Amino acid sequence: MSRLPRPLAGSRWARLWRIVVMAAMFCSLCQSAFAQADDRAASLRDKYQSLTQQLAQNQFQRPLYLESQELPSALSGDIYGVVKYPFALVNDTLNHPTQGPANWCDVLILHLNIKYCHASTSANGTVLAVNIGKKTEESLSSSYRVQFNYHPAASTSDYFRVELSAATGPLSTKDYRIVLEAIPVGDNRTFIHLTYAYGYGTAGRLAMKAYLATIGSDKVGFSTTRDPSTNETQYIGGVRGLVERNTMRYYLAIEAYLGALSSPPNGRLDKRLTDWFSATEQYPRQLHEVSRADYMQMKHNEYQRQQSAQ
Template sequence: MSAQTKSLFITRVRVAWLLLAMLLLLVCLPGRTLLAQGTDDAASLREHYQNHTQQLDHNQFHRQLYMDSSESPTNLKGDIYAVVDYPFATVSGALNDPVKGPANWCDVLILHLNVKYCHAATNNGVAQLSVNLGKKVEEKLSSTYRVEFNYRPAVTSAEYFRVELNADTGPLSTKDYRIVLEAIPVSGNRTFLHLIYAYGYGLAGRVAMKTYLSTIGRDKVGFTTVNDPSSGQPEYIGGVRGLLERNTMRYYLAIDAYLAALSVPAGGRLQQRLITWFDATEQYPRQLHEVDRDAYLQMKNNEYTRQQTVQ
């Protein structure tokens, strides 16, 4: 081999190794980024827990919980932070499991008054929840709105998890639905949760919400208090933020009721979930009371039966 040929060969080998190293770097980067992001999110959530112990311990909810919400011209977002008396492994295993998680989330969501049906399935390798939204009374599925959520356990570790439910579109030009749950273990074999419920809306959604809030929803309020400019006294917020806060709380109480029933024998879990959810909502009658107990239990038992039989 001539010196020129040998030099060319060495150059090609070096280039090949460089390309291989770049390829390996590109392959590894997503995993490293995901790990780093998960670590950062866990640290951020733990810092949030440590900085808000006063709000968790002293609030209007009579439980370790506090709420935040925000409104823009096209988006609504509600946040609930809470400490629950269940081990982190129990919470993660129930709601963050790639196999059982979607069906478990259906058992959570159906507790909400406006969720009339939920079915978990896999489509092209993606776990999906088909959720029908409707009125707070019994109705045919043909009268409800279908929303397709993608289910994704985004981050899972021994000290943190985040699971995401996302839907691109919803009824009446609503869009970008997000239900996100993240959690860390805390002292006392408990878990600190952060629930996000958010969605966007267009013109039709804005008109529908204004119509609702000017008619049957005009006297409904949320949980955040603001000073009334005319009296200077604190009052609960109304409007779309009040609507958002009520639903965010309903979803949180559904998660809590589902977790509480896990200690009950399987055959009694549905009734325990329904009773726990209803009783929890009745602790906040100004915001959440809609139907009486018997009507709720009958409606939800019927809807759950339909959920198990209708595909």
């Protein structure tokens, strides 16, 4: 009986064997990724079904549900909402491997505190250089730069997930995450889930306490609680109110960006800015900060600045 040749090191059989093993490992990883995407899509569909009543009737006057969480050293806000745009459009706009990062920069710059955003790609992946600062106009040198890694985590015919993450931020904040996932829900509508979260250390905790004790003392979020002394319902304040306001600002930025895509290219910026500001003014108790004229002027200047790497 003849023997099969042994796959000696350096031989053609050894190289072929390595290729077979690597291909099997790759297929296994692909199957695992697809299974994970299927599980997440199913979970998001279940969430959509469970929120039917809240999406139909709520304080926001739009199909939206918001929740937040405060942990000893971390904050998170989650918004679930329905946008009136086809899933394919939302996916191709915000989860595109090449155009997605630049589109995200155009989304993020709508937020008052985002002063600059520029996307770049290297062998190590795609990074968004984001400057965070005051709610008024300022130089980049006065703001703080955060490097977000851009990661399109999943993309199938009925589910996508994109993740932006940064290890560090200003004032000892850390572990920043902006995560968007979505599924189609029929009639050219898309159900999206946005998460905005970050952690903080001692310096960050002290800075937030100082802010909330001074200029942020009258700021509130969207969730409500009952005052045990008066039995009256009131909006939450503190750090949960802080994270809810910012989560809402990012969600409204996504809505405004998608809504401007149907406008002529030279009119999209003004459309985005106008729609974002108008949407925030629907919730003046939580989100009003500056006048429309000041916002428009500041954002036009910041948008021009972000057209080149700085």
